Amino acid sequence: MPGLLEIKNLSKSFDATKVINDFSMEVVEGTLCCLVGPNGAGKTTTMDLVTGRIKPTSGTILFAGEDITAKHEHVIARAGIGRKFQVPAVLKNLTVRQNLEVAYSRQTNPFWNLFKFRKAGLKEKLDEIATLAGLSARLGEQAGILSHGETQWLEIGMVLMQEPRLLLMDEPIAGMTEGEIEKTARIFKDLRKTATLIVVEHDMGFVREIADVVTVMHMGSLLAQGTLGEIEANPRVRDVYLGEKEAA
Amino acid sequence: MDLGSLLNALILGLSIASIWLIAALGLTIIYGAAGVINMAHGEFIMLGAYSSYMLQYYFGLPYLLCVPASFVIVGAVGLALERGLIRYLYNRPLDTLLATYGVSLVLMQGVRLIFGSDPKYLAAPEIFSSNISLGFASISSFRVVILLVTALCVLGVWLLFYKTRFGVQVRAVMQNKEMAASFGINSSRVYMMTFALGAGLAGVAGSLFGVLAIVLPTMGASYVVQAFLMVVTGGGSLAGTVVASGVTGQLQSVFAFFTNDTFARFVIFVLIVVFLRFRPQGLFAQVGARR
Amino acid sequence: MSALLNFDNVTSYYGATRILKDVSFDLEDGQCLCVLGRNGVGKTTLMRTIMGLTDRSTGAIRVNGAEIGGKPPHQRAPYGIGYVPQGRGILSDFTVRENILLGTFARADKAPEIPEICLRIFPYLKDNLERRAGLLSGGQKQQLAIARALAVGPKILLLDEPTEGIQPNIVHEIGEILKMLNKELGISLILTEQHIKVARKLGDAFLMVDNGRVVARGPIAEMTDELVERHMTI
Amino acid sequence: MGNLYHNKTAQWLVYAAFFLGLAVIPGAVSDAFLLNQLATYGVYGMLALSISLCWGFGGILNLGQGIAFGLGAYGMAMTMQMQSQSESNPIPPFMLNNSLDALPWFWEPFSNTAAGLILSILVPTLFCAIFGGVMFRARVSGPFFAIMTLAMLSAFYTIILDRQPYTGGVNGITPPSPLQLAGVEIDPYSATAYWIVLGILVTATVLAKLITQSSFGLVTQAIRDDAERVRFLGYSVAGYETAIYTISGAIAAFAGCCLVMLVQYVSPAQLDVGFSLSMVIWAAIGGRLSLLGAMCGAFLIQGAQSYLGDAFLATWLLILGGFFIVVVRFLPNGLASLLESALGLLASKPKNATTAEPNGDAKPMPAE
Amino acid sequence: APLKKGEPIKVGLLFSLTGALAVPEEDSTLVLQYAFDEINKNGGVGGVPVQPVIVDAKSDFGVYSEKTKELILREKVTALFGCYTSASRKAILPTVMQRNHLLYYPTCYEGAECTQNTICTGPLANQHSQDLIPFMVEKFGKKVFFVGSNYVWPKESNKNAKVWLEKAGGELVGEEYIPLGSSEFGPVLGKIRDAKPDFIFSTVVGASDIAFHKQFKQEGFKVDSMPIASLTTGEIETRAMGAEFGAGHFLSAPYFQSLDNPTNQKFVENFLKSKYGKNGTTHYNMEETYLSAYVFKAGFEKAAAAVGFENVTPRAIRDNSGGIRIEDGVSPEGLIWIDENNFNTWLKPKIGQCQADGTFKIVKAAESHVAPDPYSIYPDSGVCTKDGLKAPDGKVRANVI
Numbered sequence A: 001m002p003g004l005l006e007i008k009n010l011s012k013s014f015d016a017t018k019v020i021n022d023f024s025m026e027v028v029e030g031t032l033c034c035l036v037g038p039n040g041a042g043k044t045t046t047m048d049l050v051t052g053r054i055k056p057t058s059g060t061i062l063f064a065g066e067d068i069t070a071k072h073e074h075v076i077a078r079a080g081i082g083r084k085f086q087v088p089a090v091l092k093n094l095t096v097r098q099n100l101e102v103a104y105s106r107q108t109n110p111f112w113n114l115f116k117f118r119k120a121g122l123k124e125k126l127d128e129i130a131t132l133a134g135l136s137a138r139l140g141e142q143a144g145i146l147s148h149g150e151t152q153w154l155e156i157g158m159v160l161m162q163e164p165r166l167l168l169m170d171e172p173i174a175g176m177t178e179g180e181i182e183k184t185a186r187i188f189k190d191l192r193k194t195a196t197l198i199v200v201e202h203d204m205g206f207v208r209e210i211a212d213v214v215t216v217m218h219m220g221s222l223l224a225q226g227t228l229g230e231i232e233a234n235p236r237v238r239d240v241y242l243g244e245k246e247a248a
Numbered sequence B: 001m002d003l004g005s006l007l008n009a010l011i012l013g014l015s016i017a018s019i020w021l022i023a024a025l026g027l028t029i030i031y032g033a034a035g036v037i038n039m040a041h042g043e044f045i046m047l048g049a050y051s052s053y054m055l056q057y058y059f060g061l062p063y064l065l066c067v068p069a070s071f072v073i074v075g076a077v078g079l080a081l082e083r084g085l086i087r088y089l090y091n092r093p094l095d096t097l098l099a100t101y102g103v104s105l106v107l108m109q110g111v112r113l114i115f116g117s118d119p120k121y122l123a124a125p126e127i128f129s130s131n132i133s134l135g136f137a138s139i140s141s142f143r144v145v146i147l148l149v150t151a152l153c154v155l156g157v158w159l160l161f162y163k164t165r166f167g168v169q170v171r172a173v174m175q176n177k178e179m180a181a182s183f184g185i186n187s188s189r190v191y192m193m194t195f196a197l198g199a200g201l202a203g204v205a206g207s208l209f210g211v212l213a214i215v216l217p218t219m220g221a222s223y224v225v226q227a228f229l230m231v232v233t234g235g236g237s238l239a240g241t242v243v244a245s246g247v248t249g250q251l252q253s254v255f256a257f258f259t260n261d262t263f264a265r266f267v268i269f270v271l272i273v274v275f276l277r278f279r280p281q282g283l284f285a286q287v288g289a290r291r
Numbered sequence C: 001m002s003a004l005l006n007f008d009n010v011t012s013y014y015g016a017t018r019i020l021k022d023v024s025f026d027l028e029d030g031q032c033l034c035v036l037g038r039n040g041v042g043k044t045t046l047m048r049t050i051m052g053l054t055d056r057s058t059g060a061i062r063v064n065g066a067e068i069g070g071k072p073p074h075q076r077a078p079y080g081i082g083y084v085p086q087g088r089g090i091l092s093d094f095t096v097r098e099n100i101l102l103g104t105f106a107r108a109d110k111a112p113e114i115p116e117i118c119l120r121i122f123p124y125l126k127d128n129l130e131r132r133a134g135l136l137s138g139g140q141k142q143q144l145a146i147a148r149a150l151a152v153g154p155k156i157l158l159l160d161e162p163t164e165g166i167q168p169n170i171v172h173e174i175g176e177i178l179k180m181l182n183k184e185l186g187i188s189l190i191l192t193e194q195h196i197k198v199a200r201k202l203g204d205a206f207l208m209v210d211n212g213r214v215v216a217r218g219p220i221a222e223m224t225d226e227l228v229e230r231h232m233t234i
Numbered sequence D: 001m002g003n004l005y006h007n008k009t010a011q012w013l014v015y016a017a018f019f020l021g022l023a024v025i026p027g028a029v030s031d032a033f034l035l036n037q038l039a040t041y042g043v044y045g046m047l048a049l050s051i052s053l054c055w056g057f058g059g060i061l062n063l064g065q066g067i068a069f070g071l072g073a074y075g076m077a078m079t080m081q082m083q084s085q086s087e088s089n090p091i092p093p094f095m096l097n098n099s100l101d102a103l104p105w106f107w108e109p110f111s112n113t114a115a116g117l118i119l120s121i122l123v124p125t126l127f128c129a130i131f132g133g134v135m136f137r138a139r140v141s142g143p144f145f146a147i148m149t150l151a152m153l154s155a156f157y158t159i160i161l162d163r164q165p166y167t168g169g170v171n172g173i174t175p176p177s178p179l180q181l182a183g184v185e186i187d188p189y190s191a192t193a194y195w196i197v198l199g200i201l202v203t204a205t206v207l208a209k210l211i212t213q214s215s216f217g218l219v220t221q222a223i224r225d226d227a228e229r230v231r232f233l234g235y236s237v238a239g240y241e242t243a244i245y246t247i248s249g250a251i252a253a254f255a256g257c258c259l260v261m262l263v264q265y266v267s268p269a270q271l272d273v274g275f276s277l278s279m280v281i282w283a284a285i286g287g288r289l290s291l292l293g294a295m296c297g298a299f300l301i302q303g304a305q306s307y308l309g310d311a312f313l314a315t316w317l318l319i320l321g322g323f324f325i326v327v328v329r330f331l332p333n334g335l336a337s338l339l340e341s342a343l344g345l346l347a348s349k350p351k352n353a354t355t356a357e358p359n360g361d362a363k364p365m366p367a368e
Numbered sequence E: 001a002p003l004k005k006g007e008p009i010k011v012g013l014l015f016s017l018t019g020a021l022a023v024p025e026e027d028s029t030l031v032l033q034y035a036f037d038e039i040n041k042n043g044g045v046g047g048v049p050v051q052p053v054i055v056d057a058k059s060d061f062g063v064y065s066e067k068t069k070e071l072i073l074r075e076k077v078t079a080l081f082g083c084y085t086s087a088s089r090k091a092i093l094p095t096v097m098q099r100n101h102l103l104y105y106p107t108c109y110e111g112a113e114c115t116q117n118t119i120c121t122g123p124l125a126n127q128h129s130q131d132l133i134p135f136m137v138e139k140f141g142k143k144v145f146f147v148g149s150n151y152v153w154p155k156e157s158n159k160n161a162k163v164w165l166e167k168a169g170g171e172l173v174g175e176e177y178i179p180l181g182s183s184e185f186g187p188v189l190g191k192i193r194d195a196k197p198d199f200i201f202s203t204v205v206g207a208s209d210i211a212f213h214k215q216f217k218q219e220g221f222k223v224d225s226m227p228i229a230s231l232t233t234g235e236i237e238t239r240a241m242g243a244e245f246g247a248g249h250f251l252s253a254p255y256f257q258s259l260d261n262p263t264n265q266k267f268v269e270n271f272l273k274s275k276y277g278k279n280g281t282t283h284y285n286m287e288e289t290y291l292s293a294y295v296f297k298a299g300f301e302k303a304a305a306a307v308g309f310e311n312v313t314p315r316a317i318r319d320n321s322g323g324i325r326i327e328d329g330v331s332p333e334g335l336i337w338i339d340e341n342n343f344n345t346w347l348k349p350k351i352g353q354c355q356a357d358g359t360f361k362i363v364k365a366a367e368s369h370v371a372p373d374p375y376s377i378y379p380d381s382g383v384c385t386k387d388g389l390k391a392p393d394g395k396v397r398a399n400v401i
């Protein structure tokens, strides 16, 4: 069975530097794949490429069998890929509620939306997600004043509102307390029933908790792939990424 | 069409470019560094012309001294304006547009009330009203003066912004005021100096334009739109404005040579639109931050 | 002897909203103080209050006995405070070098050179001094932010979740570096951390914040699991 | 309880009262001049409305609204001019004086009033759709878009000025008699003319208001906040931007038509940079985030200009400039925000009595 | 508006007192106030004083249009005096015509208009160049270069000039128009340098005109070998540009401040002394405006005699204004009269040369009065008559603009 997302021989250069170098990976539907690697390995860049934020120098990206390589961001998003950014990106001048409402993007056509005043199913969904993200009490507030951790939660909430088939999570737990990390792990594991996830994280404890597969990138290329155990045993990975202490 | 006239057109293009550049230079600093959309820039130019006129007419200052003196006077006006108004608006760039539009009305009418609405005469040394001709190329000596002053100002601004600690401070404040402040930079002072400098440069431009064209309360209006086009097309950077003015000045001259002035202008406006279509961030703009 | 940094009944506001409420604590010379608490309790606000970046604060903030509470932000850093903000605050249009140089503006001696320690600790930065900082990866930016704060030549280093987004072996390294800065160079640290483990390892003392108030404090050894349970889980 | 200002029902009630007030004016006023003048203000109100929609809600600062307005106005003037030409005398006098001996092809359709009126709206709307489409697709935004509209406006201005035989140059087009609709002459000083303008204004306002309250409006606000982020939610940012820019352009085109109906005159001054700037100023002074506020801004400034301008001859511009400065300095969201904070104060009074815990006062809502 | 004996007659002064047009138009307002003061001192019009209603059109055509309506409908003035540019005149004419009102348009313009509601006291395009062109060709040579601002009046004036140029055996070596308000003459001067004309015929207006003369000299052109013959460069302009830039160039106008006759001397002296003389000079545009007040006085009195004071309407004034003469004793430029058909003015254009001190020396005056002809270059359009434009086929169309 082919993967939901297939990245084939992807390369990306900025000016002279090759940031992604002949990188391939495949994510099977219904799994949770953790993408790890040193700072600057190209994880975020890979997400940029998948979501159409930048265009690759070469290579193809297939989503559900369809080539999405040169597509626009919104087309890719509509196809069912949602993304949480590494630097949390929420709509700062809108309220938390409005943020979630906008993210509920079943109808995206501007002309249809001109005549749309109420969205079916919005209220229930919104309540559900807000509770999940712990933001129920802050729905009326402007998103710009949230603390870092709250912003992270809001953005996760927005991605969930989108109901995508594939979720790209770039460092979702940065700045969360340990309790919240556990909660996030639970949510992610739950999500796996209905969606596919790619999670970028440096927190190995979290990765251990959630990952079905771990993919390691280094200098824009695939370094290793396998279960966490296999990865942790890989000397190259320990060398460039984990360090002796963590692996021990 | 012969080569000589084309050469003349090219030389003239350089001169037009320098005029547009000196008009836009102060604006580049104010917009590029402080993010203020200064609609009163044209009136700063006008004030430059009037301060030169005033110094010359009432105090008999020689023209060549009027130019730097205008820098100081208009710079001081800019400083006062910054302290009194602009500094409250730094995090609202579009509002600066509106507020400075109000300022421009006040300055224009204020000058009219003081000096009257009739055009004023600004005298320059006799040698400036002659021309230099080399073979079949010819240019007026005053245009050479403008070119030199412009070059000098650009060089000065460049040195200040890219070679001094002050320059680093300005650019730091412009990107992130809080961070700059956290590292000991007095952003309020930096803004103030930047704004005054930009205003002062407009003053220099004014004292030059007063000799080239006319001294009137409304004279500034004709420069401000052009200056904005240059600054924004250039992406808000110094190098961008220099190149944008250079290219459009040349184009204006060459198109006017082949067709006429009005049509040349039309073409330039359209070209700017087309250009921005393909480089939506202007010339030399930095790529935005990543997410 | 008075403390290096002293908060005396500090209340801090954004607009009309009180975020920090009557916070008092001392940071002794050479100490590493960990500030802990759930999301949104006011840890970042505490840091920003020290730097003068909140809208308003009352109460006294003293560095070495000198009151800085009423001073504008740019006059605070020269007291020897280096700040690594949450979200890093890198100036994207500057090169790596210029970003580090920014730190030197707050030096007491005004020397416009990059102190060698900044580059020694972070080899990536050393090799990429002329790169535009906006293009760096998240972790690289974090390293840069620490280097920049070190360029201040600080007596106190404020670190707002400094290991966020950093690869494990460098987290470890940063831990070592902070320990080194603290123990060998005698720089005092105020550190917010979500990882109790890291806090336990580095900290000398802790400050537990909840809803803008200090709810517990003491030497790190007194930070019981029960306390953590009560104030840090949801 | 929330701020009454943000209460949708209250907003609609205020709108209804406002327009009802405007509607009864012709009954109360018999001064032909005043009626004509008020109708002209209605045109300015339409323009402020269009700016508020595009800039306030869409976040697209348009310094070239004069393009759509001017094209609409020219279309109307051409239609009216052709109404006064006859079979035997098909060419407008100014063309004859510019040695044209045949009607230019693009003037032909305007011989038919219906076609002329349709074109007057269609051409500017299409222009906005195409220009906006191309530009927003290329992701031109912020000040860059503003400057492009400015450049485009200047280009139009210059070319209309230069093509004197076809456009009348700087003198513009002066249809000698008022507009005739279905054989009836619409006296610009009559209540009929006033009603027409008011009718269009009300329709435009209601549509605009509905738009801001629809899902479209929410997405547009999101785009204003962070266009980049919204793309990843699946919305075509360019599509939304083009749509709001075009709708606002269409309103401006209607305004252009109405103006010419009222003054029987069009000239490049309608495409002057200064005029487009004043539209932005009206909206800003009144409150760009409030449609009604923006309109009132136009009424206020133009009214003051008409009635105070001559009383304070020499100092009028000083007063006006000073007023702008004060409003911008102290009321970032225009005069409408004065009402907003007043109502906000009312709403929060009882709450102040209880303890103001953190997060008590939310910042003002992003839109009305 | 029925007039009442004993109540002042209201007239509207519709000029820009602020904005770009304020430079010429402020002077127009001042001189009209002076003229009406003078008229009122000498018994007023038809025995009652004239009360000018002054408004500011703010250099904005929209305001011109609005103020026109206000003056006519609300102030109920008997006549309007206003406008300096053709564009503003066109902006208000629909209203003036619709209300069958009366506009005194007191400056030079291009003609090609035939309404029943205007009286013009300035020269038409055909009157200006008739003398100037032959004079220049004879004195400096055949080759001429036309430079003008890019709008209607310069283009029409140049069409007229071409007619006279051909008659004088001259040769047109170039024709350029620069955008209104532009102050960059580099490209045009470059073309002039290449074309090597013997003189330049200029219809550049306003601020541009000053920039033109300055840059002309700065670019090394010599006034002795290639002077500028202008229709616009009068006393205010030469003062603003500095006499050194104006000296030696020529102007054709019906009036110069230096005209040597007792009426003018009295006019200049009294005007400059009065509270309206603050701008320190008189020039052709002011004098033409001044005359319009007297044309109004004469027209009104004639109409009052014909229909009775109470029944004087704007239209009646206009219909009675044909043939009105302003005699030497009143008119600083010498006798003028209003044409009975097209209601423009018969006058004597003069050619002045700017001197080193900025004043003008009259070097030639027309021998006889020159007839105004608004359709001189469009004979096919017809002839302007009292009731409208009479086409060659005999049809008369009213309100042609």
Ligand SMILES: Nc1ncnc2c1ncn2[C@@H]1O[C@H](COP(=O)(O)OP(=O)(O)OP(=O)(O)O)[C@@H](O)[C@H]1O
Pocket (backbone or CB within 6 Å): A014, A019, A037, A038, A039, A040, A041, A042, A043, A044, A045, A046, A086, B290, C135, C136, C137, C138, C139, C140, C165
């Ligand atoms: N627009 C760009 N221009 C030039 N270089 C870039 C650009 N974007 C990314 N890079 C470089 O590409 C490399 C990979 O960056 P990326 O952000 O993908 O790393 P990452 O794996 O997400 O790291 P981290 O874990 O620190 O977030 C970095 O060295 C970065 O500097």
Ligand SMILES: Nc1ncnc2c1ncn2[C@@H]1O[C@H](COP(=O)(O)OP(=O)(O)OP(=O)(O)O)[C@@H](O)[C@H]1O
Pocket (backbone or CB within 6 Å): A144, A145, A146, A147, A148, A149, A150, A175, C014, C015, C017, C019, C037, C038, C039, C040, C041, C042, C043, C044, C045, C046, C086, D359
């Ligand atoms: N500019 C602001 N205006 C109003 N309230 C604010 C502002 N900034 C932050 N807050 C509020 O202050 C509270 C504390 O925020 P702070 O950023 O200090 O939290 P934190 O403890 O650092 O949390 P985290 O661990 O998520 O970073 C939050 O409730 C936040 O919403």
Ligand SMILES: [Mg+2]
Pocket (backbone or CB within 6 Å): A043, A044, A045, A086, A170, C137, C138, C139
């Ligand atoms: Mg990353």
Ligand SMILES: [Mg+2]
Pocket (backbone or CB within 6 Å): A147, A148, A149, C043, C044, C045, C086, C160
């Ligand atoms: Mg925080």
